[in-house]
Structure formats: structure tokens, C-alpha cells
Amino acid sequence: EAAVTQSPRNKVAVTGGKVTLSCNQTNNHNNMYWYRQDTGHGLRLIHYSYGAGSTEKGDIPDGYKASRPSQENFSLILELATPSQTSVYFCASGGGLGASAETLYFGSGTRLTVL
Amino acid sequence: QQQVRQSPQSLTVWEGETAILNCSYEDSTFNYFPWYQQFPGEGPALLISIRSVSDKKEDGRFTIFFNKREKKLSLHITDSQPGDSATYFCAASANNNNAPRFGAGTKLSVKP
Structure with missing residues (x-):
């Protein structure tokens, strides 16, 4: 079973603070994605x-950085969080082999609130 | 600007009826169109998909109809069940850039 794990599940941050959202996949997929x-x-x-x-x-990268230090891990970094970045963030992996090559497998999401 | 558009934003049908969800796109390089189903509190999961070389794809009660000339597709859910109540996303991707783009979703409610 494909597995994508996001942490934390919920996060409250203050405006101007730094936020890091983490994603780990055990699918050995080449591709990983961050959506809001x-x-x-x-x-x-x-x-x-x-x-x-x-x-x-991607299409809305302003205010976000990403880091892929390994095949398994993909982080989303908000250096200076703003209230407009309050959202639910989903990580996904894809690019497997065969018929499922183009299927995305999503994590359960991180709910971020920036006060 | 949304590269993939969906309508309606929300849809309510009675159990046993057919729900029709619509999707359109602009980029003619898109050639793969998956539909994802999302339940509250969960991430989306692949439901059914179609490639642009086909005009129809069927999987049980779920059928995609695809019109390449008009850049439109639709998802038909026959004999709708309360368990089908969820948000449905249409997505699109192209060979040269596999990052899928998603529509805004259609929230389907099936009343018993």
C-alpha cells in the first residue's frame, strides 16, 4: 500500500514566523508535489x-520554498508566514512504475493557521 | 488563472439518480485526465482516469466521457449512493510536464 505521511497534522503559526511542513513517502516514487x-x-x-x-x-510558488534532501522526504518552507497562507496543504507522490505511473498518492494533509 | 475548470461547484442528487460532473481545460498539450475523490479530513484518491486517445472510460458505476475537440469531459455516476457523497476533482497533465493541475472541485451530496 502506497504511503505518504505528512507532519504536523495541524499547525498554528504567528505572522512573520518560519514554518516547515514535512512529507515522507515510502513508495520509492521519483516525483513529489505540494498543493494547497x-x-x-x-x-x-x-x-x-x-x-x-x-x-x-509550480503555479503559486511566491512565499514558499521547497527542499528534497532525499527520495523519501520533501519539505515545504514558509520563511515569513502570512495570514494569506492559512490553508490545508497536501503532499503527494507519483511516478511509479507501470499502470500507476501517473497516479498521485496523497497524504492526509496539514491544516495551517497563521495568526 | 485556473487551467482546469469544473462545474457545478456543488450538486445534490437523490439516491439512485445519475450525477453528472463537468470539466473543461485550455491547454491542448494535456493528454491525461484523472478524477480524484476526496472525503472530509482525507487526501484525494484516484477514482478513474482517461487518456486523450479515448472518448470513453467506464469503471463500474463511474464513466468518463471525453470530447477532445471541445476540450471538455464529464464524469457520470450512475445509481448514486449516499457513500458517493464527496468532493470530486478533475485534473489534467501533459507528457512534457507531469505535474497535474486540478480544478476547483465539485461537492456531491447524495440524499437517501
């Missing part, structure tokens, strides 16, 4: 990675 989910916008792509050491900007 907001009512009316669905899932929007923030950053993604094709493998360890690589990161790519």
Missing part, C-alpha cells in the same frame, strides 16, 4: 520535485 487546498480554488500546485536534490516551481 482552498474553498473555491481546489488544489493549487506550489512546488514539485522529480527526484532528490531537485525542486521546481
Whole structure:
């Protein structure tokens, strides 16, 4: 069973603070993604990675950094958190072999509130 | 700007009816279109998908109809069940960039 684990599950941060959201996958997938989910916008792509050491900007990268230190781990970093970054963040992995190559496997999400 | 659009935003049907969820896209390089199902408190999970070389894909009660010329597709859920109540996302990706783009979702409620 494909597994993507996000931590923390919930986070409250203060404006201007640094926030790190973590994601770990045991699928041995090359690709990993960070999305945020907001009512009316669905899932929007923030950053993604094709493998360890690589990161790519998605559609809404401003205010976010990403880090892929290993095949298993992909972090999303908010250096200076703002209230507009209050959202639910989802990590996903993909790029497996065979018929499931293009399927994304999502974690359970991190609910971030920036006060 | 949303590369993938979905309608309606929310939909309510009675148990046993057919629910129709619509999706459209702009980028003609998109060639893979998965639909994801999301229950409250969970991450989305793949429900069914179609490639642009096909115009129909069926899996049990779930069917995708695809119109490449109009850049539109729809998900039909026949004999809807209360357990189908969830948010459904249409997504799209292209060979040259596999990062899928998602629509805003349709929240489906099935009343018993």
C-alpha cells in the first residue's frame, strides 16, 4: 500500500514566523508535489520535485520554498508566514512504475493557521 | 488563472439518480485526465482516469466521457449512493510536464 505521511497534522503559526511542513513517502516514487487546498480554488500546485536534490516551481510558488534532501522526504518552507497562507496543504507522490505511473498518492494533509 | 475548470461547484442528487460532473481545460498539450475523490479530513484518491486517445472510460458505476475537440469531459455516476457523497476533482497533465493541475472541485451530496 502506497504511503505518504505528512507532519504536523495541524499547525498554528504567528505572522512573520518560519514554518516547515514535512512529507515522507515510502513508495520509492521519483516525483513529489505540494498543493494547497482552498474553498473555491481546489488544489493549487506550489512546488514539485522529480527526484532528490531537485525542486521546481509550480503555479503559486511566491512565499514558499521547497527542499528534497532525499527520495523519501520533501519539505515545504514558509520563511515569513502570512495570514494569506492559512490553508490545508497536501503532499503527494507519483511516478511509479507501470499502470500507476501517473497516479498521485496523497497524504492526509496539514491544516495551517497563521495568526 | 485556473487551467482546469469544473462545474457545478456543488450538486445534490437523490439516491439512485445519475450525477453528472463537468470539466473543461485550455491547454491542448494535456493528454491525461484523472478524477480524484476526496472525503472530509482525507487526501484525494484516484477514482478513474482517461487518456486523450479515448472518448470513453467506464469503471463500474463511474464513466468518463471525453470530447477532445471541445476540450471538455464529464464524469457520470450512475445509481448514486449516499457513500458517493464527496468532493470530486478533475485534473489534467501533459507528457512534457507531469505535474497535474486540478480544478476547483465539485461537492456531491447524495440524499437517501
